[in-house]
Amino acid sequence: MTVIGIDAHKRTHTLVAVDDLGRKLGERTVVATDEGHLRAVEWAGQWPQVSFAVEDCRHMTRRLERDLLRAGHRVVRVHTRLMAAARRSGRQRGKSDPIDAEAVALAALREPDLPVAHLDGPTRQVKLLSDHRHDLVVERTKLCGRLRWHLHELDPELQVPSRGLRRYRVIDELAARLADLDGTVARIARDLLVRCRELTVQINALERELRDLVEDLGPTLLAIPGLGVLGAAMILGETAGAARFKSKHAYARFNGTAPIPVWSGNKVRVRLNRGGNRTVNTALHMAAVTQTRGIGPGKEYVDKLINSGKTKTEALRLLRRRLSDRVFTALLTDERACQPTDRPACAAASSAHTATHLQPLPVAA
Incomplete structure (x- = not known):
């Protein structure tokens, strides 16, 4: 088996091939485009059995992984910590793209698991929408803090309820009070209030969209008490797929609930x-x-642990681990049940995913 380590960057990808004993067989640099990925696949064709290893930074390697998977190759992800350890133990000192790529390949040889x-599935849509909603919530929180200072300057006796700036009724009442006020502070407050309402509309719409997706992709997961x-x-x-983990x-260990x-x-x-x-x-x-x-x-489980001598913090950690096991089982159940032909949302997401990612690779001229 030949392992090709890849050091990925925005404009170029450096590839280094090593054999199963860690001996360097070849080196190649390609541009970070679909055409460059095709050149990498063609270069790897000189060896009968090839496995690719990339540093685990999916914002940089997502398109590369997609093209390699579409070409039928196996791709593993190497954590940066493992790559750094392989580079320190290498014969060649220093740091460069070829050295890093070789370190990725050597780390892949040493670590079997x-x-x-895999190609992105429908859960990536959930992640993108969830992350986007989180960013909007952070933006609204920062905006609300600035708005409250301006409102305090305009009227120190004005009481805005806690978390009230996410409610339409409170926003409308404040807009009516600010409408008759003059001055730069009042103008800025009105602008911030308009933006706060826009963000709230977007956040609520994203939550409704996420509800529909989660109810279809993870009904068993959603049925776990306490999990909204x-x-x-x-x-x-x-x-991004519980089946990729070999056990609960x-x-x-992936989610940090397993102690060290x-x-x-x-x-x-x-x-x-x-x-x-x-x-x-x-x-x-x-x-x-x-x-x-x-x-x-x-609650019953935590009370039992506290009565046996555990602190509340320790009991909560043990409960998190128990919930991790239950979540893992629920995810596996939902993944087996979520067939594209059975569930509308899975079918729609799978169709869009196939149309986007499973087109044939371009043929070299």
Whole structure:
């Protein structure tokens, strides 16, 4: 098996091929376009068995992975940490595109269980919409803070309810009060209020769209107590297919709910994992906190742990891990049930995905 490591950049991709013993076989640099990707596939054709390894930075390698997968090649993703370790242990010192590409290939040889890339499915639409909604919420929060300072300057006795600037009634009442005021501050406040209303309309529309997608793609996931539409959307978008994980333990390591072993000798100890996918971890935490308030079986489980000597924080972490296992099972169930011929949303997303990503590669002149 020949492994081709790729160091990807905006304008060029550098490829280095190594054999199964780690010996360098060849090097090539191509432009970061569809034509350049075709040249990379043609160059790799000189070896009978080829596997590609790319650094795990999908904002940079998404189009490259797509073209390689469409050409029928296997593509694995190498975490930056693994690539850096391979580069430090290499014979050639320094840092360059060929050195990095060779480090990616060597890391792929050393690590047998790297994530395997797949063509984007319907869950990518959920991730894009969820991320876009989050960005709009962050923008609205920043805008509301500035608006409140201007309102305080105009009328210190004006009381705006907490989170009231996301409600249409409160926005309309403030707009009526500001309509008769003169001055630059009042003008800026009116402009900010208009923008706040626009953002609220967009955020609410995105939430409704996400609700329809999540109800169709993840009904079992959505049925977990404490997990709402937005939390389920975060999990669906970030997981990008639960079948790519070999077990519930691997999924727990992915989302940061699996503790890290830190023991030596007879006493087994672990510490909190502060890594992993923090977006999925946040969704699991929100579901755990909701369950501790009496929605679902989490409260009884946490009370039992506290009575046995655990702190509330420790009990919440254990509940998050239990929820991770349940979420993993629900994701697998929904993925098996979500067939394009059975579910309208899956069919529509799958059709759009096929039309966008499964066109044949261009033929070289």
